[in-house]
Amino acid sequence: MSRVRSGEGYTQAAGTISMNIPVTGMNCASCASKIEKGLKGLGGVVSASVNFASSNVSVSYDPASLRPHDIVRAIKELGYGAGAASVSIPIQGMSCASCVSKITGVLEEIDGVLGADVNFASGRAQVSYLPETTSPQAMVRAIRNAGYGAEAPAKDEDLLERDARLKKAEMRGLVARFLLAAVVSVPLMLGSMREMLPWVPSVFGNHFVQLLLAAPVQFFSGGRFYRGAWAAAKRGYADMNTLIAVGTSAAFFFSAAVTLFPGFFASRGLAGGVYFETAAVIIALILLGRALELRARGQTGEAIRKLMGLGAKTASVVRGGIESAVPIEEVLPGDTVVVRPGEKVPVDGVVVDGYSSVDESMISGESMPVDKKPGDQVIGATINTTGSFRFRATRVGKDTALSGIIRLVEEAQAAKPPIARMADVIAGYFVPAVMAVAVITFIVWYVLGPEPALAFALMNFIAVLIIACPCALGLATPTSIMVGTGKGAENGILIRGGESLETAHKLDTIVLDKTGTLTRGKPSVKEIIALADTGEADVLFHAASVERKSEHPLGEAVVRKAEELGIGTVEPERFEAVPGRGIIAAVSGKNALLGNERLMAERGIDIERAREEAERLALRGMTPVYVALDGKAAGIIAIADTLKEGSRDAVSALKRMGLNVVILTGDNRRAAASIAAELGIEKVLAEVLPEDKAREIKRLKDEGRVVAMVGDGINDAPALAQADVGIAIGTGADVAMEASDVTIIGGDLNAIAASIALSRATIRNIRQNLFWAFAYNVLLIPVAAGALYPSFGILLDPMFAAAAMGLSSVSVVTNALRLKRFRPAA
Secondary structure, three states: OOOOOOOOOEEEEOOEEEEEEEEEOOOOHHHHHHHHHHHHOOOOEEEEEEEOOOOEEEEEEOOOOOOHHHHHHHHHHOOOEEOOEEEEEEEEOOOOHHHHHHHHHHHHOOOOEEEEEEEOOOOEEEEEEOOOOOOHHHHHHHHHHOOOEEOOOOOOOOHHHHHHHHHHHHHHHHHHHHHHHHHHHHHHHHHHOOOOOOOOOHHHHOHHHHHHHHHHHHHHHOHHHHHHHHHHHHOOOOOHHHHHHHHHHHHHHHHHHHHHOHHHHHHOOOOOOOOHHHHHHHHHHHHHHHHHHHHHHHHHOHHHHHHHOOOOOEEEEEEOOEEEEEEHHHOOOOOEEEEOOOOEOOOEEEEEEEOEEEEOHHHHOOOOOEEEOOOOEEOOOOEEOOOOEEEEEEEOHHHOHHHHHHHHHHHHHHOOOHHHHHHHHHHHHHHHHHHHHHHHHHHHHHHHOOOOHHHHHHHHHHHHHHHOOHHHHHHHHHHHHHHHHHHHHHOOEEEOOHHHHHHHOOOOEEEEEHHHHHEOOOOEEEEEEEOOOOOHHHHHHHHHHHHOOOOOHHHHHHHHHHHHOOOOOOOOOEEEEEOOOEEEEEEOOEEEEEEOHHHHHHOOOOOHHHHHHHHHHHHOOOEEEEEEEOOEEEEEEEEEOOEOOOHHHHHHHHHHOOOEEEEEOOOOHHHHHHHHHHHOOOEEEOOOOHHHHHHHHHHHHHOOOOEEEEEOOOOOHHHHHHOOEEEEEEOOOOOOHHHOOEEEEOOOOHHHHHHHHHHHHHHHHHHHHHHHHHHHHHHHHHHHHOOOHHHHOOOOOHHHHHHHHHHHHHHHHHHHHHHHHOOOOO
8 A cells, every 4th residue: 555544543564554443332351252253254354353451442454445434333233332433524615526535535544534424415524533543623624735614513513503604604605706707797798799789888898808807707706616626636636626717717818818919819810709708607607506506405404404403492400499491401411300281302311200291203203192101201302292290311412312313314414325436436537537528629629620720629628628517426316315314314214324225225025023013012911711610800810919929021911901900919828930831829728820831731730621722822823821720720811912003004015015024033933923914924934032033134135135124123133233224113212223224213113114115215316316417428528529510510608518517416406305205105
């Protein structure tokens, strides 16, 4: 490698880079061994060594096949945290996709920067870095040195306000420069048409007057293009600014030479026309296009602004027995917060007093208010509807669920899918290629073109430079991703990044974890069968009394059923749990047995007459629990998990999308088959241990399938990580965002199909944008070079080229904004 990096975080040997990353969450030596083993399995890692005492990992890797960001992600997927920080830096002055590549390269050269995603559409860089090694200020300096505007985030400034302030300043600058260029272009245009419009004052046709009028437009209105081109040239780049600066300069300086040295051109028989109006109108139109583009790009980030605007500004906090309103920033963990009807819940917490219903639709997309009682969690930014309550603050500031969602959406909007990286690579070669085509065009027209050859050569040279539009290429992907991920957030779907979005549209198989995903994960009594002279109420009374001391989910279901039917229970006189079998107890003077067939057999209980009923229940996916009193079989209690509301609709929606749906569960095969039959699912993977779930996902992938795993994001973490797309079902406050690629807030299973539909719509939109961007350039650059002139006598005026170039960018952004109409299917 030619570049050498060194510093606190980095050292470099020939062909490799070594870096140290702080790791959080290690609690024993086996954690260190697990991380070391996981990193060594990464393609491109030469060596990895974890120091448990200092909580550091030292990694040597090949930068040609691996980025620091990939290493950090691998550490997180292993279940640990990397001591990396993330910062969002607004950037001014980006004009095309090559600017993105340039700024990304500048940032990733900084010691301590793990990865940088520069988003042309949002005008931001999302940078992951090691705080011990570098700082946001160092990044800002590097961006400024590259010729762009940047500002370090102020500690107390709201991101929304900062973004709005900087965009407003940029828009003001664009409008001022555009107005000057537009006003001056009018007399310049009139002056160039005096032969057709005899009423135009002769002063407008004076070349010296035109030079004086055009100069401020060229160097003030067009100054941003010169600054950008110069900054690019210093680093050996050429970008959109280069094309505009060279094109308009060619028109302006040729015209200035004709004006100041007319004799020189006349003596050599060269055309003596001036093109001041061409340079001025091109600059005016391009500035207008940039302003329209900036305005349209601003709409792509509407979802983020909506999310940021959801939070409460103040909170009613009780301290020392006194209630007072304090700014949201001053709420501390442990504070008691009062919420009245109609007020927003200011931060995350747990209800300690009072009852109410809370509208959580702005976070989860669920329309029905959720009842809250002491012990329930509340999420900041949701709206209290009816009663008053008090809650204890648990997460405040940047730790709240809303802040986490905003951070996740921002990172997703900044990340690039593979389809975008292809566009970036093409954009890197695009500008030099266009400049080469423009030079060839000039030479061909000057040598072979009709008289005045110099005028034709110059105009076509300028037209080629101006018509070329890497802006459309640069905007094609990020604008669609910004709108798509933002639309997902509005519907309770959090997508981790562009790569997840792109992979989701290719899915052909959906694997659904049964317990807690398709079912409630809360068993309930489905049937009570009394044998001989015993009544159902008597069977349930004894069973519930026995289970009063049990903490087993099946036992809790029995006690809950007794409470629902108003059947009282008593304290058992004797209680003995028999692991893997059941319970032996004494209730109201009777010996009671409660458990499975094995317990009954070991205690000599005849269950022959109950066996047929038990098998019938088992075939329906229920778990039969035998009840025996004083040595005789008394009854059977059938217990089963219940399907979540919406499970059938969700599975039907997935099947209508052409997806293969699979159930994956640790439950017995009969119970799983019963649930599958209810849902119309043909393939069932049952009795799979948690550690084997990832292996089953890998087996499906090895069959050539593109697999999504849907689970709770915590118990299913290995399988979620193994799948092409991991989809976590969560509540928003405690959802395991790190383990999944997509997170469904609120647990609505219909959002699974919606997330895939959104992915398909977004990728379709990106492809439309890329097709337009490529087709525009492929078709119009030859036209600008004069390809139609020999056959049809058609040439493209550089002023029309400027208008077309501006419209191409605006059209791409406008097409991306169509995604805002996306609605999940009912």
